[in-house]
Amino acid sequence: MGGGESLDFEIRPNTAPASAAERAALMTDPGFGRIFTDHMVTIKFAAGKGWYDARVEARGPIPLDPATAVLHYAQEIFEGLKAYRAADGGVTMFRPEANAHRFAASAARMAMAPLPHEVFLASLHELITIDRAWVPDGDDGSLYLRPFMYASEAFLGVRPSTEYLYVLIASPVGSYFAGGLQPVTVWVSADYTRAAPGGTGAAKCGGNYGASLAAQAEAIEHGCDQVVFLDAVERRYVDELGGMNIFFVYDDGSLATPPLGTILPGVTRDSILTLAAEQGRDVAERPISFDEWRTDAQSGRLREVFACGTAAVLTPIGAVRWPDGEFGVADGDTGPVTNHLRQSLVDIQRDRVPDHHGWVHRVL
Numbered sequence: 553m554g555g556g557e558s559l560d561f562e563i564r565p566n567t568a569p570a571s572a573a574e575r576a577a578l579m580t581d582p583g584f585g586r587i588f589t590d591h592m593v594t595i596k597f598a599a600g601k602g603w604y605d606a607r608v609e610a611r612g613p614i615p616l617d618p619a620t621a622v623l624h625y626a627q628e629i630f631e632g633l634k635a636y637r638a639a640d641g642g643v644t645m646f647r648p649e650a651n652a653h654r655f656a657a658s659a660a661r662m663a664m665a666p667l668p669h670e671v672f673l674a675s676l677h678e679l680i681t682i683d684r685a686w687v688p689d690g691d692d693g694s695l696y697l698r699p700f701m702y703a704s705e706a707f708l709g710v711r712p713s714t715e716y717l718y719v720l721i722a723s724p725v726g727s728y729f730a731g732g733l734q735p736v737t738v739w740v741s742a743d744y745t746r747a748a749p750g751g752t753g754a755a756k757c758g759g760n761y762g763a764s765l766a767a768q769a770e771a772i773e774h775g776c777d778q779v780v781f782l783d784a785v786e787r788r789y790v791d792e793l794g795g796m797n798i799f800f801v802y803d804d805g806s807l808a809t810p811p812l813g814t815i816l817p818g819v820t821r822d823s824i825l826t827l828a829a830e831q832g833r834d835v836a837e838r839p840i841s842f843d844e845w846r847t848d849a850q851s852g853r854l855r856e857v858f859a860c861g862t863a864a865v866l867t868p869i870g871a872v873r874w875p876d877g878e879f880g881v882a883d884g885d886t887g888p889v890t891n892h893l894r895q896s897l898v899d900i901q902r903d904r905v906p907d908h909h910g911w912v913h914r915v916l
């Protein structure tokens with residue numbers, strides 16, 4: 553499986569796609585991850601054979617033998633990125649090469665077969681091309697792309713699977729949080745951690761999410777929108793949210809975000825670090841303790857906190873709750889730096905300003 557590998561996709565168009573009227577009705581208020589396009593991509597892998605049977609076909613259920621390894625040992629990874637409608641009616645993606653690299657890194661951590669980057673990118677092109685009518689127009693909408701791969705061998709022994717299935721599905725989406733760019737309240741979990749050193753925190757694997765759900769449920773029970781995890785060793789330093797990275801903005805205009813290691817290396821996080829530095833801000837990747845967060849919020853040195861990720865882009869964090877108390881960040885509103893960085897990023901993603909970074913990838 554070296555680089556440079558390419559595969560031909562067999563295209564079997566859906567014989568009963570949604571009509572234009574049905575599609576328009578579904579896309580009026582798509583929400584997040586609720587409605588799906590007409591097609592999917594599947595590619596198989598078997599040890600000794602490599603990747604084969606690349607297909608674009610009608611989206612539908614995938615039969616699973618009850619002994620399929622993923623159902624038992626959770627050998628599964630995924631990605632998430634978006635396609636946008638360009639001003640001229642074409643379609644772009646944002647930094648898909650970064651997702652291809654991360655998908656390969658996640659596969660390596662989970663002892664899975666690496667999918668060549670070109671095949672990953674080609675699958676995105678194929679699906680967007682056949683389902684292009686599902687890319688929303690307008691300022692908020694996009695087509696969320698969900699590549700994933702799982703251990704498909706039917707075998708109960710504990711070892712890396714010898715077979716994998718790669719699948720790509722797509723979902724037209726509006727804004728991630730109902731209510732748009734409203735500040736959220738976060739819950740700092742005292743009982744649960746997300747990822748330990750040496751664990752799978754930096755891999756985008758379903759297991760991390762499975763393990764985060766009890767903490768997220770605890771957040772909801774306490775009237776919060778999202779959970780924030782502290783480091784698993786000292787239980788002092790901020791790691792990230794269940795599915796988003798976190799940034800702190802100070803009164804001198806500087807930014808800080810936790811360093812890579814146990815957190816997921818977000819493409820949005822990386823893009824914000826670049827944009828903020830270009831805008832003349834000091835940016836630091838450094839450990840930030842929960843005590844520091846609270847002290848700086850109370851002294852007023854901390855002006856803004858936001859979470860970031862592909863799905864919700866930048867989301868302001870207005871208040872923080874934990875088992876012993878609660879505090880607000882500044883006046884609890886969306887701050888100017890959060891707004892400005894969000895706008896800078898969205899303007900590039902939506903092709904409204906020149907892209908000096910080579911981040912925008914033209915598909916159609």
Ligand SMILES: *Cc1c(COP(=O)(O)O)cnc(C)c1O
Pocket residue numbers: 632756792793794795796797816817818819820821860861862863
């Ligand atoms: C996907 C993900 C993020 C955000 O990554 P982006 O590439 O910016 O979408 C952050 N944290 C976790 C745990 C994630 O799974």
